[in-house]
Amino acid sequence: MKYFLLLLVPLFFISCSKPIKKEVEKKEEVTIEEIELNKITEAEEILENEEVKQIVEELKIEPKELEELIEKPMYEFTPQEIDEYLKFIHKLEPYLRKRVDHIARKFIGQNYEIYLLGEFPFEIYDPQPLYSIDKSDCVVFSEHVYAMALSDNWKKFFAMLQRIRYKDGVIGLLTRNHYTEADWTVNNSWLIKNITDSLPGVKSKQVTTKIDRAKFFSKWGIGQDIPVQELNWSYIPASEVPKALKYLKTGDFVNVVRGYSPDDVFVGHVGIISVGENNVVYLIHSTEPEVKIEPLLDYMKRSLELNKVRIKENEKIARKNIEIMKYNEKLRSQNNGNPHPDEKKLLSLKPIFYGFGFFELQENALENLKKIDGPNAPKVTIYGE
DSSP: OTTTHHHHSOTTOOTTOOOOOOOOOTTOOOOGGGOOTTOOOOHHHHTTSHHHHHHHHHHTOOHHHHHHHHHSOGGGOOHHHHHHHHHHHHHHOOOHHHHHHHHHHHTTTOEEOSSOOOOTTTOSSSOOOSOOSSEEOHHHHHHHHHHHHTOSSHHHHHHHHHHHHBGGGBOSGGGBOOOIIIIIHHHTTTTEEEOTTOSTTOOOEEEEEEEOHHHHHGGGTOOTTOOOEEEEEEEEEGGGHHHHGGGOOTTOEEEEEEEEETTEEEEEEEEEEEEOGGGOEEEEEEETTEEEEEEHHHHHHHHHHHHHHHHHHHHHHHHHHHHHHHHHHHHHHTTTTSOOTTOOOOOOOOOEEEEEEEEEEOTTHHHHHHHHHOTTOOOOBOOOO
16 A cells, blocks of 8 residues: 555656556456566556555446546646545555655646746735635645645545645735745645754755845735844755755755855745665756756756856846946936936846745644644635725
8 A cells, every 4th residue: 555656657757758657467356566667558457456446446437437537648637637536545645755856747748837826816916816726836836736645535635735835824915925945835834844953964054134025025016014033044055965965854844045145045935855776865946947856966056057057147237237227327417316217227137046945844733734724624714805
């Protein structure tokens, strides 16, 4: 039973790849116990397992329909199919980490698109919907995976998704977890635990960031009384990351830290850890053009190479900004030192990669949430004001 979900998606699953067949003697049932971490069997063989047959019968699922769901990527599912599939995998797999890994892998190949979700129809500031199955960005992908892994039907999934996306599950633009380092990881401490500073022999870097929510919400004309927050947080610099890998486990949450100097940083990307064969640590994440899986160190190496390009680009931008400032100063001198309507805006620097923040998935997450929300967790709230 404990290895079952690994039957459904291979370790190096790609949406267009064919499953690797496990050699099995004819008329001999494939048992769940004999499946190793790096092996896969076809859906029709899975459905021959007696335990699976019992669950299919109990849930009143048509075997042919279940076979199609096993072979289909999650981003092609309808809500009805998600409801059915979540019931099935929760009956089969008791371990949260394995459900997270399985669901994350079933989203590999999902198209990437940023700014997908809002609060519509409950609010109209951001008229995007409250869920997205066919497309994702890095945060949307992670939220949907965790919410599905914690839920055994569509209704619970949808409620859990909102509980993860919003502080205390209160749906609203003001309560959405906009800032990963200040909102998402803090308000979801029942789900993940920050281990960035607690890995033996791994040095982290402490930083302070000012979070100006009033400025962020100003374009909607709300939240203007929110004070600036001074946030103390940390990340593991790239040079220390190889020493941290052995402490990571499947299902853990990753923050990718980017910025303009080692002290001027922010969380610019997120993903989910998957520990594969030979303890290789993989990152499953939504990035252009689609959800993918790759070794975490490969992602870091590529990011460090991109840094070299961006540093040169930023040098050019800095030179152009000097010219712009001189131009603007000349305009102001002609306007009694006051701002001139023809002034040019300074060009933005491109952020570079500095390291990661790591968060341990809490295997008792649902029990943690029930202590906060009560026995009917997750609790989701909509206010009419």
